[in-house]
Amino acid sequence: IRIGIIGAGRIGKIHADNLLRLQQAEVVAVSDLFAGPELEEWAVARGIQSIMKDSGAIIANPDIDAVFICASTDTHVPLIKQAALAGKHIFCEKPISMDIRQTEEAVEAARQAGVMLQIGFNRRFDHNFKRIREHVQSGTIGEPHVIKITSRDPNPPHPDYIKVSGGIFMDMMIHDFDMARYVSGSEIEEVYAQGNVLINPVFAEYGDVDTAIVTLKFENGALGVIDNSRQAAYGYDQRMEVFGSKGNVAVANDHPNTAEISTAAGVYKDNPLHFFLERYNEAYIEETQLFIDCILNGKPVPVDGQDGLQAERTALAAKLSMRLKRPVKVSEVLQLAEQYSAFL
Amino acid sequence: IRIGIIGAGRIGKIHADNLLRLQQAEVVAVSDLFAGPELEEWAVARGIQSIMKDSGAIIANPDIDAVFICASTDTHVPLIKQAALAGKHIFCEKPISMDIRQTEEAVEAARQAGVMLQIGFNRRFDHNFKRIREHVQSGTIGEPHVIKITSRDPNPPHPDYIKVSGGIFMDMMIHDFDMARYVSGSEIEEVYAQGNVLINPVFAEYGDVDTAIVTLKFENGALGVIDNSRQAAYGYDQRMEVFGSKGNVAVANDHPNTAEISTAAGVYKDNPLHFFLERYNEAYIEETQLFIDCILNGKPVPVDGQDGLQAERTALAAKLSMRLKRPVKVSEVLQLAEQYSAFL
């Protein structure tokens, strides 16, 4: 499989490196708006021959079988449409877009073109979260009753990014909405969102919050709650549990080692793995492998456009809920989004 | 201090036994509606001389300094008023009543009589939860941002009890509302409650739920969430965490031992301490000791009538929120309770 990477920021480079380790994939071109000597050097060291600023040449290249869309979110929809038209399989980072209608169009475009579209919900491939899902699916904990997810970042993003991030629900909690669907095996029906600015007033400037709690009602009757914070002093906090009729399955954070030091001051251990690159390293590798594997073997991708769409709808419902100060059904987001468009 | 116990069910007997271990307290009388040979035998073995059916004689007894009100909830308010008039210090189990107005009257009666009134929120004296509060108060974790409480019972109560329990919020989550105030050091301003019947349809028959999640907004801006279940297959689940600007403090369950068994089937340990009697054994002892100590030394009790009242207001707000499907402010419960009285 010959691959073109569109957008060579942090995440684009990770995908490239992971693809380079696969026997059946080859990275043949990389495009980035800010391509320059530094990126050239990076590409040369990896044997990637074609570096360019314009993504158009990648999409136009008949030798390329699949593209990884890792550019800024506002470019995703047009790129998906173009790539689909060009018959290329597509791996796209989350979210597809911040506008549900547009996301729907992009997903539809890929469907009509008959190309694969995988969304970058990397956490589905995390060893801990997969183990939760396995236990839920195998019935170890019975029927799920309560799903709880904690997700806290070590540091808030740069203010420039906050401005265009789409807000905490679309940018950060969207991962957790996908996780909630993934581990529960049920769709989210309704959300109620609360948020506050407790870390940095800059979030308020952009109409965003830095701390949020969202409760969930699932179609199968289960309840859920997600809490997010943009800044945890001790690092990246990624925990989850599913409580059911026969038991509970909970995952704790991963730590860089298991050392426990006991002194007169108490017993301590090192903080969790620093951030997503460390924590989800293996998950990034696996999602890439699976994407290639699905293309090669004509299997459905593990995270498809509908998954991306559903997470976005839920994020929008949370945003509306926080603004309207009432629970919001996922099914009513489109209508509410129009009604309160000035508000969002 | 000479004590009379009113109501010799499970909890009344625990308080009696704990009082018997104190040098400065003496249990002189016990009343119970169902007093009989069994209770006689129990009392004789403990050297308690006076057993009766009617609580009136205890309240009328001038030799008694303080009473423990452990009878059914509907008797609490009249008993508090009578005991207050008789000048006796009062330890009353939670909740004081299920009617906020009546609770207010009872608290006021104790205040006017100048007697001490301590409410049985035993979890305030638990070694784990006290440690959380100490770390919050000492500033270890900075300003609290998110308070999370999980509270699950090993088994649902008997249907007869469910009927008169006041519902999951007033009967069970009331402890967690008190904990939320206790560990956060802030008042709860608003709640949003969700509940469902996932364990046993009998809860629905009484307009109750067996699974609930309530989100909290605190006056200091912090957010919170409590999840309750009436039945956890693995036993009593009592966990809590407070996340703040400088860190997180979390407590896990207590287990009967630290043994970890590794076999080909995996690594396992015994389930948590079975239920509240095992888990809060030491907390029950300490709340009793402190009550006696406060009487002897004229100190304010550690959990007073206002604490009882505030927890009840919050429980009522949760009940209303679930019914009205919208967030409810604690400050509006009285008005809403009147408006929706047919509803509750």
Add this chain to the structure above:
Amino acid sequence: IRIGIIGAGRIGKIHADNLLRLQQAEVVAVSDLFAGPELEEWAVARGIQSIMKDSGAIIANPDIDAVFICASTDTHVPLIKQAALAGKHIFCEKPISMDIRQTEEAVEAARQAGVMLQIGFNRRFDHNFKRIREHVQSGTIGEPHVIKITSRDPNPPHPDYIKVSGGIFMDMMIHDFDMARYVSGSEIEEVYAQGNVLINPVFAEYGDVDTAIVTLKFENGALGVIDNSRQAAYGYDQRMEVFGSKGNVAVANDHPNTAEISTAAGVYKDNPLHFFLERYNEAYIEETQLFIDCILNGKPVPVDGQDGLQAERTALAAKLSMRLKRPVKVSEVLQLAEQYSAFL
């Protein structure tokens, strides 16, 4: 059962307090060489009527059914003999003596008198170690192959005590030798001991060590190792594991709470329960209850004279091994002790 306590130091007082909580036991007299106003006050507060300096009056008192021998080790043998002659059941602290021959005589005296003799190996009643034994006996871990015990004190004893302690093996590790027999269900056949003075040179002054490792060979072929330290900066360290053909069972320390605090500096928790009074509180209660229960129901005591004797033989073997720099069989200690008497 009417009890006399001989020796009202720290451990004698603990036994007295635990006996006072039992319905079927009564502490009627306490003797202590240093009895004075302080002890009088202590006894009065507990309703113990008879306080004296001389233990003789306790043994001579026909109303006393059983004695707790908690005086210094050198008094144990004569007191056991006298109490046995007087037909009293005996609870004796460990070790019975530091001279195996004398211990044998004392055990024999109790046997001939037909009185019960229980030795104060309190750790047999610890919730963690009992759980290990249960798993070994039930076959969960198969045939035991390796027994590992770690036992470290928070602080070394006072030099005055070190001098008369009998050395680390007889004073401290004797508990672990008993534990090794208890959890493995097999007799110790041979030991090899190493020790060093790493904490305080005062140990060397008395021919003692403060750090020791002893390996064990059991009759059933299992191997074992015990490590002791007189001073752990983080407090009392009491861990154990048994590895067998089907698995491993390990117990960790008990902590005063389960709080885990995460800050930028790492994740920490409080140190283990401080020392034996905190850690073995419940075990002390249980050993006392069982002793009373055995007297009342004519059952054999859970830790008898042979148990005391066997632990002492093993401690002596360890002492000899360290001196002779070679493995020593428990069966050869008497002969070696005579041969190297000047050495011990």
Add this chain to the structure above:
Amino acid sequence: IRIGIIGAGRIGKIHADNLLRLQQAEVVAVSDLFAGPELEEWAVARGIQSIMKDSGAIIANPDIDAVFICASTDTHVPLIKQAALAGKHIFCEKPISMDIRQTEEAVEAARQAGVMLQIGFNRRFDHNFKRIREHVQSGTIGEPHVIKITSRDPNPPHPDYIKVSGGIFMDMMIHDFDMARYVSGSEIEEVYAQGNVLINPVFAEYGDVDTAIVTLKFENGALGVIDNSRQAAYGYDQRMEVFGSKGNVAVANDHPNTAEISTAAGVYKDNPLHFFLERYNEAYIEETQLFIDCILNGKPVPVDGQDGLQAERTALAAKLSMRLKRPVKVSEVLQLAEQYSAFL
């Protein structure tokens, strides 16, 4: 750096794969006595061009800068000597040989030739054990007093391997002897070894044991103990702790995930990572990277010939100790080995 791999068994292939990921290394040739179509296929998939049966061509190849000696132990010494003469840097698996004199010659040959010789003690690069060493070196736990190492394999090796393995001390515990030196920062002065056949009588047939405990005396006065088992039902058990004057640092096993499942049957988690390939995956990568880095930058290798030699001497001392049933000094092994050569 152009590399030749000598011996393409399991460990040789791992090194090859890890080298393939490095930018600055190239695997140009692989030799294996049993080279055939399967190995050809393996090599082709990795772009390794030269496959052969005879290691001679690798050593004779002037284009090769360094060799990885991963063939059977009996070939190590001649291969090291040949490679040293040919001026190639050498990475050699442990042990160098089972004959100390020969190992000395090989180490000397490399020294005289001025080539680097790194020994494959991969555990030095494990994240857990490195953290122990860091804490010991930084003084967190003060002066080391007691070093404890547990090392248990999930399954015993094949009988054919047992026969030529050199025995449990030279084959398995040699890693732990190296770890003891590594984490303590002190040399082992004396050992006392005990062993038994508890798992499979086949070990006895070859004069070997399957379960062993060795106590250590270090030059700095610290004591230590290592326990080994050839078969742990629950998998690979790799734990370690160093106790010192200011505290203790302990590492637990790594698990494939952090999931904790609570059901009516108890709380369980998955067994540790299966075996050395899973557990030490990252360590293997790091030792390879460092070897290449040392060659490129002329830095001394992190585990040199003296390290290999010292571990072998200690293993031999343990073997002698078990046979002679007495403690053995590492300094006396050569003399004893001659004296008891018939015995070994």
